[in-house]
Amino acid sequence: MSNGEEATQEGVVNLGFARIDSARRGRCGHPEVIFGEGKTVEEIARIARVIHDKEGYVLVTRLSSQQAAGLEPLLTGAVYHARARCLLLGMPPQKKPSLPIGLLCAGTSDLPVAEEAAVTLEAFGRHVVRYHDIGVAGLHRLLGEIESIRACGVLIVVAGMEGALPSVVAGLVDLPVIAVPTSVGYGASFGGLAALLGMLNSCANGVSVTNIDNGFGAACAADAILRVAERVSQ
Amino acid sequence: MSNGEEATQEGVVNLGFARIDSARRGRCGHPEVIFGEGKTVEEIARIARVIHDKEGYVLVTRLSSQQAAGLEPLLTGAVYHARARCLLLGMPPQKKPSLPIGLLCAGTSDLPVAEEAAVTLEAFGRHVVRYHDIGVAGLHRLLGEIESIRACGVLIVVAGMEGALPSVVAGLVDLPVIAVPTSVGYGASFGGLAALLGMLNSCANGVSVTNIDNGFGAACAADAILRVAERVSQ
Amino acid sequence: MSNGEEATQEGVVNLGFARIDSARRGRCGHPEVIFGEGKTVEEIARIARVIHDKEGYVLVTRLSSQQAAGLEPLLTGAVYHARARCLLLGMPPQKKPSLPIGLLCAGTSDLPVAEEAAVTLEAFGRHVVRYHDIGVAGLHRLLGEIESIRACGVLIVVAGMEGALPSVVAGLVDLPVIAVPTSVGYGASFGGLAALLGMLNSCANGVSVTNIDNGFGAACAADAILRVAERVSQ
Amino acid sequence: MSNGEEATQEGVVNLGFARIDSARRGRCGHPEVIFGEGKTVEEIARIARVIHDKEGYVLVTRLSSQQAAGLEPLLTGAVYHARARCLLLGMPPQKKPSLPIGLLCAGTSDLPVAEEAAVTLEAFGRHVVRYHDIGVAGLHRLLGEIESIRACGVLIVVAGMEGALPSVVAGLVDLPVIAVPTSVGYGASFGGLAALLGMLNSCANGVSVTNIDNGFGAACAADAILRVAERVSQ
Amino acid sequence: MSNGEEATQEGVVNLGFARIDSARRGRCGHPEVIFGEGKTVEEIARIARVIHDKEGYVLVTRLSSQQAAGLEPLLTGAVYHARARCLLLGMPPQKKPSLPIGLLCAGTSDLPVAEEAAVTLEAFGRHVVRYHDIGVAGLHRLLGEIESIRACGVLIVVAGMEGALPSVVAGLVDLPVIAVPTSVGYGASFGGLAALLGMLNSCANGVSVTNIDNGFGAACAADAILRVAERVSQ
Amino acid sequence: MSNGEEATQEGVVNLGFARIDSARRGRCGHPEVIFGEGKTVEEIARIARVIHDKEGYVLVTRLSSQQAAGLEPLLTGAVYHARARCLLLGMPPQKKPSLPIGLLCAGTSDLPVAEEAAVTLEAFGRHVVRYHDIGVAGLHRLLGEIESIRACGVLIVVAGMEGALPSVVAGLVDLPVIAVPTSVGYGASFGGLAALLGMLNSCANGVSVTNIDNGFGAACAADAILRVAERVSQ
């Protein structure tokens, strides 16, 4: 193995500093998504071009606005979603319609995480219905939408602070609930630990949890659930 | 100061191993309550007799069934509340009626903590209304009692696991809510830490929190609130 | 609300110490399951009989062998699964066949948690395929079964210690992966915290996580996923 | 539900990114207060105008000075309390006098948290008496004010470092004590964790605790206590 | 070095499983003290005999009552202090009188830790004055003894729960204060972490802290302080 | 894959509840070692017989004395090392001599962990030199053996409490140092966390760390180091 030049191995494009997994879509359903944190703008651009050329589109997550500004001249045509901190270059393939994914968000301060999920799902060709600011301090906001929510195929529930929303929602529906804790809160949220532990300890059934602020991971899990449903229905 | 014999100081009965605060009721509203853990049966009995003789009754909390059995011959007439792990000797003074205290308990497994609160409140002469097993996984159980709950003067809400119940309740009422996390739960409850952090991060207003499994502390706080109300109304 | 006698509210059977959510199956797909820890044998028996009479079967989880022995005369015909620490009384309704659920278990020491998931799924009428002792220290054990695993509809992956198995599996399949950390391990597993954090931080997509040792929760999440698939395919 | 336009539901004003709980005052005693962190200036302004138009005033907490500067042209007439990091627009309704709320603050470095409580209480129409820099290292400062403190109706006690002040105060008074830990301290305060744990473990009775640095939450709890007293005295 | 037989090195008696530091007294002021936890009865007895033969006495700490019973026939004449969990064999050398060490203990449940300190100090030939059950919930108990306390040469302050006593004491005296947190408390004491952090964050000056429940360590630190004083005064 | 019967895959012996990695020795240098915790006696016996039949010996770690007693009739000829909590059945192959492995142990209470390492190394055919009770409180014990220690090929350093020994040793030698934290200590060792963090933060070079109480892992790492040396020297 060498230190910089391109090399070849089946299912891999080796750029030296990165080994692109070109077999990812065939194996797991989607091409690689680039995690932007800790990478230089040049590294992101080189990886993004390889994936874009092969797949027709590429998604970058956890991209700061400074990184996005640096990427602009290198990846013309890319769209930066500032609140979601995601960049999308190219056009994902169309999918035939499936059940919508309900994206519930406890408070307006949780929107960046919810939007990371939404942008990812839209890059995967999914239909997202957003239910924003629907936290448990005013239950009627949730109860007023519950029939619409029950019509979705899977729910992503984003909440900071005590993270109680997924428990309450899961007690009202017959759907898989993917809970996403956020780092929003006063001191003893400890960067989202409070919401994370709350969601892991949910007394309601059918809840599973992703990492703190990980809207991307929740989108992947929700998408995988719909792919099962599609496989069964074929 | 000496090492064993009784000594005298104003507001103190000094037993050597213990200094009983005989001025507590005058200063804080109630006589001393004995924390049973880590004390020998003999120590508890000696302290209990001093308080009982002066005040007419005495409460011991955090008392194991072994300790209670050991105390039986030493404190005749005492009643041990096994589930609450509390022992009461003598009869607290009657109080004139006030608003009831609502005691909400998320699950049946949380009952020992709720009962510690209830026994303490009853030793303080309060009227307690119990709402057991009313957790958020089946919201209609709570909503069906909400009018009755709103008629209370203050609420104690006991919950383990994710500890979501106080947030939901506080969003529905115009009352002080004292939240008590319990150590009930699967692994990542970490002995009640999950519920504790959840309650501290409550998105609803008016919630304050006591230590894990501390039904006694919640009872004291609720009682203090009613004493304010009584002072105002006199 | 009263303190002991039965009372009536729609969707609730109130036993005083417990409020059975009799509307749970209609709302969430399954009747209530009883969490055994912290409840007395008498409480469990009373709740179990109410659910069994209404639904034809009832499942109790987190039941110690001592509790199970105490329940035996009270719930005749109940079967106790010792390793899973679950008790099942009655016969769940038959379901029409769906995709199997793959249950992967990293090591033999993780079996109690895996069995809690398996017994729960079988009580839900699901078909479970077990892949035991398939951890990452000997990858060929996993790779040798990978085609069989890919034919499942959803995967539950149970692992203690570093909890790496879900990441490796999720990189090889196009399926939802529900990861269950266990408390198995040397000192710095900190009761399963190591595996929990490992799974939450999985670099592979489509992984969501349940509480430590919570095989029951994983079973509920997997079951909910298949219900979506069944709804779509109808 | 849609993605941006206003919509209608009883008790809700739906702005798309936010669902204002217009029934909050009726249900819980006060209109919604806006948590400023993580929201854009535009979002805050839009929410604030809706609440202000309906209620006559609106409070924003956790608002940085940069956000406040951005809001200035959008919310003319608003007053920013820099130390409390709160903004108040409009005039809260007058309340008839009640007992004063004693606001005790252990050190001058804890003032921002104490001021968040004070500004909130004043927005709620309450009378606050401030006892600043009254920590336990110089007990005579507290003892010299104790008669004045005992004349209050409820106490909020703000302290960082070891958080000992609430215990000492609660041992001297017959009043509800709401303890607020702050993040002030040397290294092992761990962002206020030391004070938080200290207050939760208070050996004195009648203490309940809010989140770290959460002066707002303490104000809500204190206000709710006085509302009970007022209800009783009517 | 070899595996079992005795061997010789200056300042060491090598028993194979243990290397006794026979130069400890000359270097650090006292002979080795045996930490009993995790050692077999036979190992303790062999080490104890070597130290006793050389120094005239030996102290064992952290010795369970089972271990003590096992040691009885092996170390005739040894005295086991059950509450302190310490065993003393032989007679420590007399010391000429110095200032007394004040041993303050917040509650009766903290006595085992205080007694570990007291027994150790008495083995070191020190004069200990005990002030038991003098916690901050009833300040007058402390204030009533403060002149006596000020006459000591150094203070050891033992407290569990929130660990506030050292701060309050240190604000009232002109003496070194050694704080010892104990593991006494309700859930969120987390085995003494709350008291430990409280003491480390003391707002009062001159406080230093030992490990949780480490009465022995506090005794060593207090003794070392008096040795300095003695050296200066010679 | 099926649920109980034996099955065949290259490099695997499938017992249903366990998949023995029969290719482990060829790939990693040693056959599988059985982790005893959480397995039934029957499971251990079945796995042990398969490995023993193929490899001529088998090692079981983390085996309680109860489990060992249960295994005795099932695995005749097995030797249980009680302090190490290890069982060895059969005779490992002889190895040609290499450099000795120095096993340093800070205190006698750390011996169980050190013995787990020693028994494992001896099962691997290694020569171990034990340096027991050589902690930093009496440095001359270490310095007196330092030339002997420098003649080893690799060092395993076992210590509880503050875990300082590996740092001191690594500053004195030109050898790889494998540090093993133990759970020995007073309260704030938090089950070995203190020693673990201490070792990870060693200011001396060449130290790497294993899990708390993991003598087995340290033995594997030391053995792997000597295998490299042997490969180079061939």
Place this chain on the structure above:
Amino acid sequence: MSNGEEATQEGVVNLGFARIDSARRGRCGHPEVIFGEGKTVEEIARIARVIHDKEGYVLVTRLSSQQAAGLEPLLTGAVYHARARCLLLGMPPQKKPSLPIGLLCAGTSDLPVAEEAAVTLEAFGRHVVRYHDIGVAGLHRLLGEIESIRACGVLIVVAGMEGALPSVVAGLVDLPVIAVPTSVGYGASFGGLAALLGMLNSCANGVSVTNIDNGFGAACAADAILRVAERVSQ
């Protein structure tokens, strides 16, 4: 009590936002020292002037260089010690010579904390001997100074990373050792937690510990020890 104007109470100068403890020196040996963090420049200046006018000097700790710059025009003649982050205004009273305080510092990166201790001690009129960069990775640096160190009256030992230096030092001397953990280190030092736990778990006797980075607290404790010695020797 009022909100801003000066008021009078014995032993207190009340500035409204601060209550200066003017009796501190008489009670505890030194006048108040100002903790700079979280205070405005104006607040510091006003408090400093009151103390300076009464005592002839005043010390401010934890003062950033920005705060110091802001204070310069307000407190003419003050000297800012940048590395120690301390400001001293005026001249402390002379003390008659006593034993020197040995200040040991493990590494050059720990100097800011050591200097906070040194500046404080010099403000207290103490003689400090500095032993910098004397950590355990090169033991001969410490051993070469050990006779000089033994001639001190008390030792302050400052160390980051694993914090092993206090243990090693305490095993070599017959002196009180005050250990100060610093936040210096790679990732798993967790802001000084590793060094803190290491020091609390010291296997050597006579060590007590202050908060992370708290050189000031260590200086106070060391000074108090010398005051005892001085009292004895009078």
Place this chain on the structure above:
Amino acid sequence: MSNGEEATQEGVVNLGFARIDSARRGRCGHPEVIFGEGKTVEEIARIARVIHDKEGYVLVTRLSSQQAAGLEPLLTGAVYHARARCLLLGMPPQKKPSLPIGLLCAGTSDLPVAEEAAVTLEAFGRHVVRYHDIGVAGLHRLLGEIESIRACGVLIVVAGMEGALPSVVAGLVDLPVIAVPTSVGYGASFGGLAALLGMLNSCANGVSVTNIDNGFGAACAADAILRVAERVSQ
């Protein structure tokens, strides 16, 4: 000892603020390496010159780009490796060839830590083979290089997030594996804690672990292993 001027002791160059361990290479195999964090540019320059003059080269780690810019005029000829945050002045001595060190890196975001290891090893005269971006989400990337990896003498495996790579690698090779957790990851990586715990709990044998982000420490450990091999082979 004095406060600033140079002094002499065997094996030490005393600069007052630093005591250079000039005997380090003889004792431990390499001269001192300077830890840059928390030191001023002037301090680093003075220490560096002393080491460089004696040894012919010097390495500085954890050096920010600002510090490096400040050092440029003071240490002419020094080379700053920005990604590794290391500076090298002078030329290390040549070594005769040995086995290569395999440096495996899970993701491109982990490169800074891997480069710290690589630069250190190259300063030690070692041959490093880099395998970048080879994490477990695409196993074929690792499996495709496994024969090349097996030809190395020792492996350093760098990974963030769940830190699973070392376990998988160690199950495939017969080599010592030094695992380096990085702080790369979403919220619940808690600054690398997740990867650290994962690696400490590795189910594969032969893994030992360094501090979070400590590429330097891993390089030292790997180098020490090769030195053993070289000693054996001589």
